[in-house]
Amino acid sequence: GQQLNQSPQSMFIQEGEDVSMNCTSSSIFNTWLWYKQDPGEGPVLLIALYKAGELTSNGRLTAQFGITRKDSFLNISASIPSDVGIYFCAGQLYGNKLVFGAGTILRVKS
Amino acid sequence: EAQVTQNPRYLITVTGKKLTVTCSQNMNHEYMSWYRQDPGLGLRQIYYSMNVEVTDKGDVPEGYKVSRKEKRNFPLILESPSPNQTSLYFCASAKVFNQPQHFGDGTRLSIL
Numbered sequence: 001g002q003q004l005n006q007s008p009q010s011m012f013i014q015e016g017e018d019v020s021m022n023c024t025s026s027s028i029f030n031t032w033l034w035y036k037q038d039p040g041e042g043p044v045l046l047i048a049l050y051k052a053g054e055l056t057s058n059g060r061l062t063a064q065f066g067i068t069r070k071d072s073f074l075n076i077s078a079s080i081p082s083d084v085g086i087y088f089c090a091g092q093l094y095g096n097k098l099v100f101g102a103g104t105i106l107r108v109k110s
Numbered sequence: 111e112a113q114v115t116q117n118p119r120y121l122i123t124v125t126g127k128k129l130t131v132t133c134s135q136n137m138n139h140e141y142m143s144w145y146r147q148d149p150g151l152g153l154r155q156i157y158y159s160m161n162v163e164v165t166d167k168g169d170v171p172e173g174y175k176v177s178r179k180e181k182r183n184f185p186l187i188l189e190s191p192s193p194n195q196t197s198l199y200f201c202a203s204a205k206v207f208n209q210p211q212h213f214g215d216g217t218r219l220s221i222l
Contacts, residue, residue, distance in 0.1 A: 004152075033210055042114070042200050042213030043153070088152060097168075098143075098211065100152035 003027075006089055006101030013079055014109050021087060021104045022073040029091030032065050032072040033098070037086045046087075047074070081110050112137045114214035116201050122220040123191060131186045131217050133201030141204040142184040143168070143211060144176065146197040153200065159184055160207050191221045 006023045013019060023032070031050055035043035047058050049065035049072060056063055062075045072091075076083055089101040114135045123129055135142065143158040145168075155168030159178040173195055175187040184203075188195060198218050202211035 006152075031208070035213075040215070042202075042215045045210050045212065048210045090153075092208070098155065100145075100154070102150055102152045 004089060004091055004099055004101040006104055008104060009102070010105040010107070012107045012109065015079060015081060017079055019076040019079050019083070019106065020073060021089075022071060023089035023091070023101045024071040025091060025099075026070065027091070027093075027099075028069040029093060029099075030069070031092040032063070033090040033092065034061075034063050034072070034074045035088045035090060037088065037103075039085070043088055076106075079106075079108050081108050084108050112212075114201055114203050114212055116199075116214040116217045118217060119215065120218050122222065124222050125192055126190050129188050129191060129219075131188075131199060131201075131219070133184045133186065133214060134182050135184075135201075135203040135212075136182065137203060137205070137212070138181065139203035139205050139212075140181070141207045141209070141211070142178065143202045143204075144174070144184070144186045145200045145202065146170065146195075147200060147216075148197050156186070156199075188219075191219075193221045195219065196221045 004023050034046045037043045047063040052069045054065040060077045086103045088103050091099050117132045140161045144156040145153040147153045154170045157176040159165045201214045204211045
């Protein structure tokens with residue numbers, strides 16, 4: 001089945017630094033989604049990407065849908081302590097099936 | 111407030127004792143789904159429902175059952191739970207099947 005390779009697995013960065021994480025796949029997806037999960041809560045949608053090459057921003061977050069439709073990245077600018085959490089990418093084909101990456105754990109030093 | 115509500119949030123039980131985790135959404139969403147989350151594996155889909163009375167298997171359906179008798183509710187049933195079903199479970203819903211899914215806060219199950 002489809003698999004997503006998400007990297008890095010974890011990051012420990014200084015407050016104010018920019019963060020970059022990405023997902024790659026051997027499969028083509030029609031939609032890429034980025035979620036954030038805080039401790040004790042469910043994933044919350046950050047950004048949805050629907051077209052190859054699409055670049056979308058949500059505040060300090062920017063995500064892109066790769067041209068090949070097999071990858072996506074998420075950047076966070078000027079990180080702050082509340083950015084701590086687990087970030088998941090998810091790819092969606094036609095229909096319902098959503099495939100998740102294993103997650104990137106972000107820790108921020110204040 | 112638009113939300114997906116799961117109950118219970120935590121449950122410790124024993125092998126073989128049937129249990130049900132409820133999921134309810136108040137957004138009139140057609141699509142609902144169940145996932146389990148295990149360390150290092152991300153979220154894996156158990157079952158999904160495109161609409162009332164329409165359900166289908168996800169990637170890891172073994173040992174689980176679901177039903178969708180009403181649009182707002184999508185319970186997850188473990189008829190005979192086993193320790194390998196110890197996990198964090200999430201219910202999600204979407205307006206229709208190809209729209210982004212919104213997640214509940216999770217149910218942590220421990221099967222002893």
